[in-house]
Amino acid sequence: MSPSQTGGAPRTAAPPFVTTLLGEDKGALLLKLVDGLDTAALHWLSGYAAGLASRPASAPVSVAVPVSAMPAAAPTVPLTIVYGTQTGNSKLLAERLKQQVESSGLPTRLFRASDYPVRELAKEKLLCVVISTQGDGDPPDDSRGFCEHVLGKRAPKLEGLRFAVLGLGDSSYPKFCEVGRVLDARLAELGASRLVERADCDVDFEPIAKGWLDQAFARAREALEPHAAPIAAVVPLRGAAPVATFSKEAPFASEVLVNQRITGRGALKDVRHVELSLEGSGLEYAPGDALGVWPHNPPELVDAFLSELKLDGGTEVKRDGRSLPLSKWLGEELELTKLNRPFLERHAALANNAELKRLLEPSGAEGFRALLASHQVIDLLRAHPAPWGATELVAALRRLAPRLYSIASSSKRVGSEAHLTVSVVDYTAFGTRHLGAASSYLASRAAGTDKVRVFIEPNERFRLPDDGDKDVLMIGPGTGVAPFRAFVQERAEVGARGRNWLFFGEQHFRTQFLYQVEWQEALKKKTLHRLSLAFSRDRAQKVYVQHRLHEAGRDVYEWLDGGAYLYVCGDAQRMAPDVHAALVDIVSTHGGKSREDAEAWLQGLREERRYLRDVY
Structure with a gap:
């Protein structure tokens, strides 16, 4: 029936996706509301809607919106937030800042560093960068292009920019938060002014990050609000308790x-295959994700601290509003196996040790680096005694952080389980036995009896291609093979037609061929199409995965040039750089390119997200 027949006014037809979500009447009203709004007003409206959406799903709201609440001239330049992350923490904090700003009705843009259009940097007015540092001063893989642009000769002058940098890192590495520090200095050098001072977050990042986020939010609001309209009030009529979910904070x-144990008798390494139940947790994961494990420190290490x-x-000690026995602080709450700069600084002062103080000076950088690499905290206490008291020790030690393990299974294959491949850290140094916190903890857990506190850590930068017809090259020596077990299982379960090629390396074929039977079975079933092996100590001349890459260079290049995806997992210090150097040689040799062009070609794969790394 036509409008003229009903006597009603004609309606504005809403697109199908609008009517599906809102219904025809509300869809038409929405289109009428937004008709003619400029970009600034739409930004304001989206922020206001985000504020409404942040309320609990079952909590109705009463909204008071004065006519003057719609902006006549809202800011046209939003706050831009760029994050670079390897494990997801920087993304988490960047998203939190975005939510804070948008809940005030102010416009923001959020970019992963690899997706940020660097040509727009010269036009930015407000910029916040949240970025982690990997290993010894390297940027995350998703941030290399962004960092190269800002630090390079083509970076524009930025006199009109106000910026803020939040760095994330691990103070057990010499170049703690180096990437954040360098970017902060470079942006200032280019003429930009600081919105807030840079902050550097350690592994336990929440306390410092919260303060920085609050400051950045307040300053950004001050910069944006002079041109913004008053915020409409959102008044909850009744609340609803949030649904409990398991997370890092609530494992x-x-x-x-x-x-x-999956290494043979006589192997130099104890590698464990651990299967954990997620039954009833509601936790879900995808291939490439990690499982976070909250460990306890080895009991013998706790005893060594108390004895030394x-x-x-049994002494009760207070910290952060909690009172616990010293043994519990040392066993379950504080970091004992990783030495870091803040603790070393306090210990050097307490011991009044000139040798240690020299290591903390710029001229002692190499010695400092060597000390962090070779010593656990107990080694420092033994070598350079100091009069620590229980309260001061608990205050000085870093909070125990969870360890992340690449998940070695596909939930499509194993259901509500998560499998891990764990190399147990167990070695002798300075005449005493040393154990890793998480690996020794997991190795000592009894099947069917013990439980482990866990959570899922998504890794969106290490995903299989959406197109199952694409070929996949996987390079994972040692326990770096873990996510590729998940990849092969997943591709088999979904019936992916693309080829799978795995490069695996270890010390000895007979005792350290991890998951040998599974790989052989996958080859028979054609769910694994090629397997290239490198066992470094089975012959006089050591052979590593990069050598196998060289040997198969022509085929490797043909796969990549034909659209294959390339994944690297494992050691960041030696393996990953050696593999990358081999890839540059392969692309240069078999692609007929200069080394500079080969590097650019591989960078192109990174930007296309076809060259992905999970290195540590």
Whole structure:
């Protein structure tokens, strides 16, 4: 029936996706509301809607919106937030800042560093960068292009820019938060002024990050609000308790199903295959994701601390509003295996040790680096005694952080389980046994009896291609093979037709061929199409995965040139650079390119997200 027949006014037809979500009447009203609004007003409206959406799903709201609340001249330049991340923490904080700003009705733009259009940098007015540092001063893989542009000769003058940088890192590495520090200095050098001072976050990033986020939000609001309209009030009529979910802060107690050594008798490494139950947790993961494990420190290490410092484990100590026995602080709450700069600084002062103080000076950088690489905290206490008290020790030690392990299974294959491949850290140094916190903890858990506190850490930068017809090259020596077990399982379960090629390396074929039977079975079933192996100590001349890449260079280049995806997982210090150097040689030799062009070609693969790394 036509409008003229009903006597009603003609309606504005809403697109199908609008009517599906809102219904025809509300869809038409929405289109009428936004008709004619400029970009600034639309930004304001989207921020206002985000504020409404942040309320609990079941909590109705009463909204008071004065006519003057719609902006006559809202800011046309938003706050731009760029993040660079390897494990997801920088993304988490960047998204939190975006939500804070948008909940005030102010416009923001959020970019992963690899997606940021660097040509727009010269036009930015407000910029916040949240970026982590990997290993010894390297940017995350998703930030290399962004960093190269800002630090390079083509970077524009930025006199009109106000900026803020939040760095994330690990103070057990010499170049703690180096990437954030360098970017902060470079942006200032280019003429930009600081919105807030740079902050550097350690592994326990929340306390410092919260303060920086609050400051950045306040200053950004001050900069944007002179041109913005008043914010409409959103008044909840009744609240609803949020649904409890398991997370890093609220981990799931997972039952250990299997704890099996998968290296043979006489192997130099103890590698475990651990299967954990996620039954009833609601936790889900995709291939490439990691499982976060909250460990306990080795009991013998706790005993060594108490003995060396002549302290009583039963002494009650307060920190952060909590009171616990010293032995519990040392066993479950504080970092004992990783030495870091803040603790070293405090220890050097307490011991009044000139040798240690020299290491903390710029001229002692190499010695400092060597000390962090070779010593655990207990080694420092033994070599350079100092009069630590229980309260001061608890205050000085860093909070224990969870360890992340690449998940070695596909949930499509194993259901509500997560499998891990764990190399147990167990070595002798300075005449005593040394253990890793998480690896020794997992290795000591009994199947069917013990539980482990876990959470899922998504890794969006290490995903299989959406197109199952694409070929996949996987390079994963040692326990770096873990995510590729998940990849092969997943591709088999979904019926992907693309080829799979795995490069795996270890020390000895007989005792350290991880998942050998599974790989052989996959080859038979054609769910794994090629397997290239490198066992470094089975012959006089050591052979590593990069050598196997060279040997198969022509085929490697043909796969990549034909659209294959390339994945690298494992050691960031030696393996990953050696593999990259081999890839440059391969592209140069078989692609007929100069080394500079070969590097650019591989960078192109990175930008297309076809060259992905999960290195640590």
